[in-house]
Amino acid sequence: MTPESLTDALWGAFPPTSAKNSLQLHVSGLRKLMVPNGVSVDWTTAGYRLATPALYVDAMEFRRSVAEAHAATMTGSLAHASGLFSQAMNLWRGMPCQGLEHLPFHLQFSMDLVAAKASALCEWARCLMNEGHFERSIEVAEEASRFSPYDEHAWGLLALGRYRAGRQSESLATIQRAKRLLASELGLDPGPELQELEGQILSHSVPPIQEQPIAVVLDPPLSAFPVPSVTLVGRDELLLRLEPMLQNPGVITLTGLGGVGKTAIAATAATGLQVNGRPVTYLDLSTAHGMSSALAQLESIVEAPKAVRLSEEILSAVPVCVLDNADGIDGALETRLKVLTQFRHLLLLVTRRRPLGWKDERVIRIDPLPYGPMPTGPSPAATLFMEGLAPGIDPEIHAVEAICMSLEGLPLALLFAARRTRFMSLDRLASSVGASGFASVFGSKARSNTEPFGSLDAIVGATVAALESGSLSVLERCADIMGWTTYGLLDSAFGPNSSVLIDGLEELCDSGLLEAGPYDTYRLRRVAREYVLAARQENRPDPFITEIILAHVAAIVPGLFGPKAAAALQRLSLDHEPIIGALAAAIRDGQHESAVALAFSLGRYWLLAGQLKEGRQWIERVGSLSLASDSDRIRLSILGATFGSYINEVGCEVQLNELLEQASTMGVVIDRIIVNGWCALAAMEAHQNLQANADLHANKAAILAEASEDPSLIALARDLAGHVAAYRGDHDRALALALEGIDAARQSGDAYDMLNLLTAAVDNLVRLDRIPEALALSREALEHASSFESGPLVSTVLLLRADALTADGQIHEARGYLTEVLRISIDSHPDPLGTADALYILAAGAAREMRDLIAARLFEAARSFLADCGLDLESRMAGHCSREYDALSQRLGNALISTLGIGGRSDPQKVVFSVVSGSIWSVESASYPAQKYAGHPPLRAPGS
Template sequence: MLFVRVLGPIAVEVDGRPVDLGGPVPRRFLAALSLTVGTPVSDGVLTELVWGEDRPRQAAATLRVLASRLRSALGPSARECLQRRAFGYALTVHSEWTDHGRFAGMITDGVRVLAAGDAGSAARLFENALGLWRGDPWPELDQAPDLPAERARLTELRATAVEELQAARLACGETAMAVADLSEAVSAAPFRERRWELLALGLYRSGRQAQALAEIRRVRELLVEELGVDPGPALRTLEQRMLDHDPGLLLVESPRPRGMRTETSPRTPQRPIGRVLSSFVGRDRELGLLSVLLAERRMVSLVGPAGVGKTRLAVEYCAGGADSPDRWIVRLGDVHHGDGVVTAIATALGLVQITGDPVDLVRRALTLRPGQLVLDNCEHLIEPVAEVTMLLLAASPDLRILATSRQPLGIDGEQVLVVEPLPVFGAAGGDGAAVQLLIERVRAGRPGWQPTDSDRETGRAICTSLDGLPLAIELAAARERAFGLHGIAAHLRDRLDVLGTTPRGSLSRHASLEAAIGWSVEHLTPADRAMLLRLWPFEGGFTWQGAEAVRPVGTDAGVLATLASLLDRSVIAADVTSGGTRYRLLETIRRYCRDTDPDPPATRAAHAAWARGFVADQAALLTGHRAGAAYRLLAAELPNIRAGIDYDLAHHPVHALRSAAALQFAWPVLGVLVDGRDVIRTALDTAADAGTEDRARGLLALSIVSFHAGDAREALGRAEAAMELLADPEPDRDLWLHALMFRALALTALGDRASTRSAIDRLIAEVDRLPTADWIRGCAQFGQGIALLLEGNLADAIGWLASARELSAECGHLWCQGMADVVLACSLLTPAADADTAASALTAIDRALRAFGEQSNISDALGAVYIAAYALMALSSPESAVGLRAAAIQHSERIGADPRRYTQFAHPVVLDRMERLLPAGEQRAAEQLGRQMSWTAMVALVRDSVEGISAD
């Protein structure tokens, strides 16, 4: 377990072992993260806290290196506590795993316990809390903007602890020790009246009544002279009670030694809870969190899907700790009726001779001998278990109950801890706990086996197919000797029976993974089960609207209520972090549902019909103000859309062609150019009997996708083929305008000035002939700007590009809005461009990136980043320029895009200069570093450069 100390110089322990954090920079980095434990700290804030004004040039990359080194220092058991989130880095530890969190918790508990009358326990809490204090908090971060308030809060808590510790000592009768410490305390903080009050009370109880009154007079004089105020009501009341010789001032509890506990009943030795013989992998965080939760809450439920390891986690928790309270594990898996719950508990408690009411007997036993009761496998007995749990908790105030179940018990005060599958990948991108478990279990059957890189890659594929479920991974490892890892991976794509059976001595009560999943599914209500069996075609998750579209005919229950019920029973999962809720089935459950579905063809057809309608609805929004949201929805549903198109290719080719063509702008925007190109070609070949309009739309979609892929000749050929099919523009004028636009765009990439001018004139004439949508008119203006630019008329070109950008912004056409700025930036990058001109180009690129970001446009954003590299070159940032260009090329190659497709608008001399910008060795080093940049780092580099220009 990771423990972070900041009450004094920062120090870290992992499983009780001190960790060497290195020099001052990594220490400040970790100290900055500990300011907001569990909450991400952005790169910008981290950079300011760690380096101040001396920030490195590549701050984001340096932060990654720092994080990687710290993870290595923390070791395998704690490295995942330092995580990279979408908004920055975060130290994902519970507040109890930090000394300031534990300190604050002890103070709160001490005040509460003291108010309840347990002065001895309160004194121990305050002493332990003060023992954590080693100096001023976060001395490494003196310049942090939020630090003074947090440091003041902790300092005030410490002052409170000093005072309340002495109050607890006085209540325990430890008067002499309290008076000695209070004499020092009033000198250290003379204006805190609580200290004077306690000192005077201690002196009075020591028989020194005159000195007690003298101290009250002294503090009155101090307050009047220094602050001009009289003592508060507490001191004035105490003084009057002393003058009245109130006997209540002398009443204290019997000074019983503070380590003693009284036994209310004779104790019998408890049978120890033994661990399973196999190793326990990847649950250190959950074990630590479970300990904290059971210390704070009386009812905790471990909830998760079949095979995730809830029982094993509970057993490991119970078996740990030699001086832990009594713990009993009640196995409910084989209890089939509610009446058997109490009997099972009584048996676990050792009450073998049950006479009379078993409920009263169990309640009395747990009242006399409270401890921790583990109720394992509760999912099929939720109602009776919840009833018994509430009864026992009410009868025994010191009892703690831990339940394992596939759904919460749903009782008041229940703390739910969701047990997630093991991660396949670690925080640094290496093997996660799931792969480590697979390797360990394979080694159990093959001593000395060392996995190759190929074995590890196959192991990751297996663990991904099995959702990181520990039970499934162990059953897969059991078959390694028969099939090998590669054979298991191949079979898992279609079937689960390749997995082994549960070994003897396992905590799982099911013979196989399929049986464990079946147990979950068969205990659903008929309506829930029918809904679940219709969800398997969804790829990558689904929304409630998608589930509604495939809901079985005749189902009365509302889809939201059904999804909530399935979620409660851990057969589906929900992701609420992306702004809208998405549900998903684990892959293992998906395969079970596919194999169990009574009518798979109908289910697949319903899913394809939903995908078809979804594409049509969202594609209609891609050129207006709702385009950003539509692109994000399409991106989220892309796996489902592909599955739907695949189905239509086999059953309804014309529908497949329509969907593929409707996504003509989405394929490049979402960065799936290669896939989109292949899908459109396949659909055109398969739907040979499609009508003229459908084929023309398919050809035009292939044209625009080919353009973004850097194949201008195919783009031109497909656009002209579509125009030949259409022949007469009147029946579908918008389609004809698309053809004119795409043909003109392809010609610009080919650099044919005369043909480009002719195509643009033809487009503008058609736009002016009849009323036309603003987004098409904006594209025509954009084309005019390009034609003028190719003709060397820079001034007029800039005017047309600006008009195109403004009109596109007004009508919500994000692509043209961003592209106008990209081309404008290209036109500014001439050999004579000075720093101001380059700054204007970079500012235009930043505007384009914001438009593309709203559109989720990966392909064109990479083209913009590529052009930004040349602007940085003109701004005398050679290393950044070379690195940024290499990064844009690297990311573009991954999606099949060509970032160079807009460089025909830049001067050749400028393009050539980049190749010789640095000496050969430095050029290669900068390119290598750039190829490691993330998408976020690329955009941040552009944005930071623009902000730097603005600051100058």
């Protein structure tokens, strides 16, 4: 049953808003009740389905018996087929699903069963007739015509049976009766089948019964499908993809790592076919006995077509043979299987860790379940894990998702982990799995009933043992690299033999050990990496990989300066995990020189990628090491404090001042880190209105830059001078310096400098009320920002674009940009100062629309954030925002603004969340001017 039909059955036309989650909880509870009785609730392409070890549900038993009878008819075993038809009909007790007529599924389900019975009765009647049991054939045909009175085929079989029994007059009377019924109730004439039969009876030219084909009996009979312990969750899209492929003959191979659920998927798909009348054979090839038994059965299947002439109707139901756990196929069995593939009326559904590699083989790789927070509710991995929890455990979703992430969504591992909740809390389990990975789930006593091996470790070991030697070397090198990595880094790590690397990557992906991603990226699954590292004496990656990654980074970093900055940034971003892993390994293993070199190289990357907080943390970790060079130590500290200034950390200016003075005393060589440090210090002092200090240190930066004779440092000091001038209120000079810098950046092609300078120019243009120019440059800044990762710099571009739009009266469009600024601040890059700026620009827009209550809350929330940064609202705002605030003050008075905005001032973070969610704009009184509270008339009409 589909989720929709179950929802309708439970709640009718008015389901609650939580219906989807409630239904999942009901199904989960039902599964827990049914599993002890050997019944599972599975998800299929059609919806939820009850599955049992033996098909004792009468409707399923009926379809199975009919399918077996159909197969017996194909092979000429008419007596056996007749017995199976009789067995199927004895299951009927009236009409299907009596008492369930109110349920939505009833009509279609009943109609399908009734049609299946009518078809089976007709086939049974023909089977009896071909055996020579004419009287019994007449009885069955009479039942068929009563059960389905408008079925001409049933009437034809009844007439034919009476004719073969020597009762010609009764035969003709039967046809006349059918004609009258069709004419009187449907207004139809009989079709060609009845008309042709009537003519043959009148002329005594009815064809004789054909000689029966030689019977071929499959020995042993059809095996029962396994009841998978891995519940089918999150596989609906895969089953939908598989469904049309199952309609055609050939070979379909389900591949993937052991424990991923291949058997469960194959059993679910094949059982669905069998219930719908397809003949299906299940063969487990995991043991030597299974292989020999399979060979005997396959010989029978191969020989059967030689003795049977199949009708078009029978050929349309392609027989299915499921070969489960087929990793050991070779020799005679492989030869016979290849013969089978030449028989175009057979479908082989194969499960194994790697493709067979045969011609025209259709391969579907089964990946682990998706994991991680999802907007629609728990992830498929979390849903499966929660179904296996011990009774009484409250599934805290954050701990559940953390466990699923550590186990990478592997179904077998999730079920084993869920078992541990019998004696371990979820939080403890999440901590254990996070620290120890799969080893915390699969101990030495772990056993699986769903795999032909004793543990997941043995499953991975068997997969690794089957690899070619070249693939083994690729596996070893991949184990040295943590997380997602690019082909370029793997190529650097593996050496010049690229053909071995390519072949190895292909085999590792086919075996499920390696995951392929976009942009030619790859990741060794954690379970495989743990297996490889555990086999090493030192149980850790090769230290040489750090030097390879350092060289890889050093070759890319120069590209972060200049016109190809975006491309270089993407290359490093794709290798982020192995690069950070190498930095952590260098710190852990005492490779201090490598750690320092990596930290300095990554400074520009962290800046452009907007990973300032993470970068600061790593720089501090490297700086805390026992370094041989005092110069390196002080430069790392300056770099870390500079990053702190970028994210507006309180107190960074004091630390930065002390470090820079210390560097001057030590005579540290002047480079970008030193000049940038002085620039950052001057910028922070300008923000805090410490103009004398800001001018002093900006001048210091300019002197050092000139002394270095480095054009890029001279430009850096010039840009800083414009920044300080802007905070001094000299926006004309600040704008002139920004425009000068933009011209230089256009010539050099440095995308990062261009973006910074464009935002500076837009800010100054807005403050000078040159709004059309500000709009034009902010649009250009947006185009440049599209090539950068989301972060503080992109937030600044969005913020200033919104500032210009608000000044121009385009409030609604500006609101979208500002909401995204706040979302970035919440999700990944906290920035109290940027948050305050976004809030007071939003407040100005709300005040302009006369939504005074909202405006008061937003202004006061911005005031609270600025106070935490040591700033005040009035001096921070641009001219148009100040004017809107003054207008609001005139309408309400400052006291009432303070009263109405108390919620924003006391809990500003709550206001931020209400903006991101959109709830703030639905405040009941928000659409009315707040003068209703103060008794003041509006200064202008709404929307003017």
